[in-house]
Amino acid sequence: MKTYKYIIIGGGIAGVTAAKEIRKHDKEGSLILLGNEKEQPYFRIQLTDLLGEDAPEVPYLDKEGWAEKIGIDVNVDGEAAAVDFDAMTVTFADGEIIQGEKILLANGSHANRPPFKNNQLKGIFTLRNWQDLTAIHSYIKSFKDTKHIAVIGGGLLGLEAANSLKQSGHVVAIINRSEYLLSNQLDRELGMMLNEEMKDLGFMVYNEKDTKAFIGEDAVRGIEFDDGTTADIDMVLISVGVSPNTELFKDTGLEVNRGVVVDNHLLTNKANVWAAGDVAEVEGRVLGIWPASRAMGKAAGINMAGGEETYENPKAYTKLDLDTIQIFSAGKIGEGDVYFYDEGDEHHRLYAKEGKVTGAVLYGDTKAMSTYRKLVEANAPIEEALDSVYPFKKR
Ligand SMILES: Cc1cc2nc3c(=O)[nH]c(=O)nc-3n(C[C@H](O)[C@H](O)[C@H](O)COP(=O)(O)OP(=O)(O)OC[C@H]3O[C@@H](n4cnc5c(N)ncnc54)[C@H](O)[C@@H]3O)c2cc1C
Structure with a gap:
C-alpha cells in the first residue's frame, strides 16, 4: 500500500490552494492530489462565460508541469470511492488503497437536479464541470435552426448562464419560481424593473412558474408547469443551486450537516482530517463561492503543515x-x-x-x-x- 504524508481529495480551487500552501511550509512531505475530472485543475467560475464561446479551451489554473515543479503527485483520474478515517485510507474504484497521515476533503459540490418528471430526456443539462460544458456545446451545435433554450432558475448563475447561451443565437427563456428575478438580491420594485429589462434584451421571462415535468419522447420538447401551462423548449439548463458532495462520507463517523462540519481551523471531528471549499460547513454555513473556497484551502494547507491559521467566512x-x-x-x-x-x-x-x-x-x-x-x-x-x-x- 502506497503511503503519503498528505492526501487531498478534490482538485478544485480549495484542494489546489491547500496543496501549494502545504508545499510552502513543508518542502518534503509526500503529497497526492486526487481529482476525478480527467483534467488538470481549472477555473470553474469561467464555465459560465465559456458557455457563450464557440470553441472554448480549458481555462487551466496553472501551466503544464506545475505539480512536478513543486514536487507533488496529481492523479486526475483518481476518484476516491471510499474513505476510512480510522485507518486513514482512501480506496479507489479498482480496489487500490492508499494511506495518508493527514487528509483534506476538498471534493466540492454538485449541481442540484430536482426530481422533475421525465428528467432523463435528452437535452436537459446542469453546468458544474468541463464535461457538462462540452456536452451542452455539442447539443447546441446539433441544432439546424433557431431553437428555444430554457434556463430554470432566476438567480445569479442562472441569469449569467442565460446571457452566455443567448450568444449562440437561439431564443433563451428564463424560468423563475418567484415573482421577479434575483429575488434574494433585489426588492420587489427593482426586481420588477429587472424583469422588464431582461425582456427588453430579448429574453423570455417566465415568473412564478414551478417546473413539474419535461415533455418529450426521446429529447425534451417542452416544460409543463404546476399551474398546468406549458412552454415549447428544445433544451434545458437547470440552475437551481448546489449541494456539497457528502455522500462519500456516509457511515464513516464524520460529522456532516449540510456540509462537512469544520471548526475555524477547518478541522473536522476526526483527528488529522480537514475539509475546505464547497464541501465544508463553517459556522453553520456552506458558502459555495470561489474566494471562500480559496481562503479555506489556504488556511487548511497551513494548518495541515503544522501552522496555526484561523479562517472566517467572508461577508457575502x-x-x-x-x-x-x-x-x-x-x-x-x-x-x-x-x-x-x-x-x-x-x-x-x-x-x-x-x-x-x-x-x-x-x-x-x-x-x-x-x-x-x-x-x-x-x-x-x-x-x-x-x-x-x-x-x-x-x-
Ligand atoms: C458554472 C459555475 C459558475 C460559478 N461562478 C462563480 C462566481 O462567479 N463566483 C464565485 O464566487 N463562485 C462561482 N462558482 C462557485 C465556485 O466555482 C465554487 O465555489 C468553487 O469552485 C468551489 O471550489 P472547491 O475546490 O471547493 O470545489 P470544486 O471546484 O467543486 O472542486 C472539487 C473537485 O473534486 C472533485 N471530486 C469530487 N468528488 C471526488 C472524489 N470522490 N474523488 C476525487 N475527486 C473528487 C470534483 O470533480 C472537482 O473537480 C461557480 C460555479 C459554477 C459551477
Whole structure:
C-alpha cells in the first residue's frame, strides 16, 4: 500500500490552494492530489462565460508541469470511492488503497437536479464541470435552426448562464419560481424593473412558474408547469443551486450537516482530517463561492503543515454583470427604512435599521460597490452612507 504524508481529495480551487500552501511550509512531505475530472485543475467560475464561446479551451489554473515543479503527485483520474478515517485510507474504484497521515476533503459540490418528471430526456443539462460544458456545446451545435433554450432558475448563475447561451443565437427563456428575478438580491420594485429589462434584451421571462415535468419522447420538447401551462423548449439548463458532495462520507463517523462540519481551523471531528471549499460547513454555513473556497484551502494547507491559521467566512455580496445590466447587492434587502437614488438608468437603494446600514443595492452602475460594501459590512450609521457617493433620500 502506497503511503503519503498528505492526501487531498478534490482538485478544485480549495484542494489546489491547500496543496501549494502545504508545499510552502513543508518542502518534503509526500503529497497526492486526487481529482476525478480527467483534467488538470481549472477555473470553474469561467464555465459560465465559456458557455457563450464557440470553441472554448480549458481555462487551466496553472501551466503544464506545475505539480512536478513543486514536487507533488496529481492523479486526475483518481476518484476516491471510499474513505476510512480510522485507518486513514482512501480506496479507489479498482480496489487500490492508499494511506495518508493527514487528509483534506476538498471534493466540492454538485449541481442540484430536482426530481422533475421525465428528467432523463435528452437535452436537459446542469453546468458544474468541463464535461457538462462540452456536452451542452455539442447539443447546441446539433441544432439546424433557431431553437428555444430554457434556463430554470432566476438567480445569479442562472441569469449569467442565460446571457452566455443567448450568444449562440437561439431564443433563451428564463424560468423563475418567484415573482421577479434575483429575488434574494433585489426588492420587489427593482426586481420588477429587472424583469422588464431582461425582456427588453430579448429574453423570455417566465415568473412564478414551478417546473413539474419535461415533455418529450426521446429529447425534451417542452416544460409543463404546476399551474398546468406549458412552454415549447428544445433544451434545458437547470440552475437551481448546489449541494456539497457528502455522500462519500456516509457511515464513516464524520460529522456532516449540510456540509462537512469544520471548526475555524477547518478541522473536522476526526483527528488529522480537514475539509475546505464547497464541501465544508463553517459556522453553520456552506458558502459555495470561489474566494471562500480559496481562503479555506489556504488556511487548511497551513494548518495541515503544522501552522496555526484561523479562517472566517467572508461577508457575502453579489455582483451581476450582464454586459448592459450591472447590479451589486449586499446585506439584507427590502427590510427596514429605505433610501433612494434614482437618476436616469441608475436606481440605487440603501436599507437601514435603527439608524444603521443593513443593506445596499446599486442598480445600473456598480462603480461605487466597494464603498457601499464596506458601509454594509461595518453596519455604519446611516448618516455616513447618505453622505457618501450618491445623495440618497427618503421618498
Ligand atoms: C458554472 C459555475 C459558475 C460559478 N461562478 C462563480 C462566481 O462567479 N463566483 C464565485 O464566487 N463562485 C462561482 N462558482 C462557485 C465556485 O466555482 C465554487 O465555489 C468553487 O469552485 C468551489 O471550489 P472547491 O475546490 O471547493 O470545489 P470544486 O471546484 O467543486 O472542486 C472539487 C473537485 O473534486 C472533485 N471530486 C469530487 N468528488 C471526488 C472524489 N470522490 N474523488 C476525487 N475527486 C473528487 C470534483 O470533480 C472537482 O473537480 C461557480 C460555479 C459554477 C459551477
